[in-house]
Amino acid sequence: MSLEYAATAHPTHPRPGPQDMRAVLGHFCTGIAVITGHDGQRPLGFTCQSLTSVSLDPPYVSFCPSRSSSTWPLIRATGRVCINILADHQAALCAQFARSSEDKFAGITWSPAANGAPRLHDTLATIEAGLEYEHDAGDHTIVVAHVTTLGAHGGRPLLFYRGDYGGFADWRLDPTAE
Numbered sequence: 001m002s003l004e005y006a007a008t009a010h011p012t013h014p015r016p017g018p019q020d021m022r023a024v025l026g027h028f029c030t031g032i033a034v035i036t037g038h039d040g041q042r043p044l045g046f047t048c049q050s051l052t053s054v055s056l057d058p059p060y061v062s063f064c065p066s067r068s069s070s071t072w073p074l075i076r077a078t079g080r081v082c083i084n085i086l087a088d089h090q091a092a093l094c095a096q097f098a099r100s101s102e103d104k105f106a107g108i109t110w111s112p113a114a115n116g117a118p119r120l121h122d123t124l125a126t127i128e129a130g131l132e133y134e135h136d137a138g139d140h141t142i143v144v145a146h147v148t149t150l151g152a153h154g155g156r157p158l159l160f161y162r163g164d165y166g167g168f169a170d171w172r173l174d175p176t177a178e
């Protein structure tokens with residue numbers, strides 16, 4: 001077994017640090033979502049990879065906003081979100097929503113979802129949800145949200161792996177499978 005990277009508790013470094021966490025957890029390949037909300041004045045959104053399916057019945061998902069996010073407190077105050085799962089042609093959109101800026105929606109096509117949060121166009125799937133639980137978790141918060149509406153639109157996923165974007169090189173999924 002080869003070992004490319006390792007970090008263990010050490011007398012001078014009592015626990016693995018942020019760089020270690022990024023380096024090793026980056027091996028867990030994920031899809032990417034943009035989580036949006038609308039405060040009545042303007043659309044809000046941020047890129048998020050920490051999306052997880054939590055419960056099927058009742059339907060819950062979770063995601064983890066950083067405590068440093070300037071957008072999350074504004075979305076949180078609205079009590080609802082639209083989770084836009086990105087397709088493989090949306091890497092630029094992903095990067096746009098990952099920067100703190102006033103004009104994240106510049107050039108972005110969207111329409112209001114049933115719950116009022118922005119539904120981005122041409123994504124892989126859309127999940128609308130109401131915020132239900134929050135748990136403190138270090139420099140992030142674990143948010144559990146109750147799914148109210150969801151749908152998949154077809155296409156291929158944008159993937160995030162070791163700090164870089166990609167897709168399936170070998171597409172073998174049966175498009176007729178559930």
Ligand SMILES: Cc1cc2nc3c(=O)[nH]c(=O)nc-3n(C[C@H](O)[C@H](O)[C@H](O)COP(=O)(O)O)c2cc1C
Binds near residue numbers: 066071
């Ligand atoms: C691929 C990718 C995944 C990300 N995942 C998360 C995440 O799960 N949680 C989070 O808080 N920030 C995540 N970020 C960072 C946020 O998108 C970024 O900090 C945020 O958009 C900053 O803008 P804000 O200050 O307007 O919130 C991710 C960024 C990228 C590029």
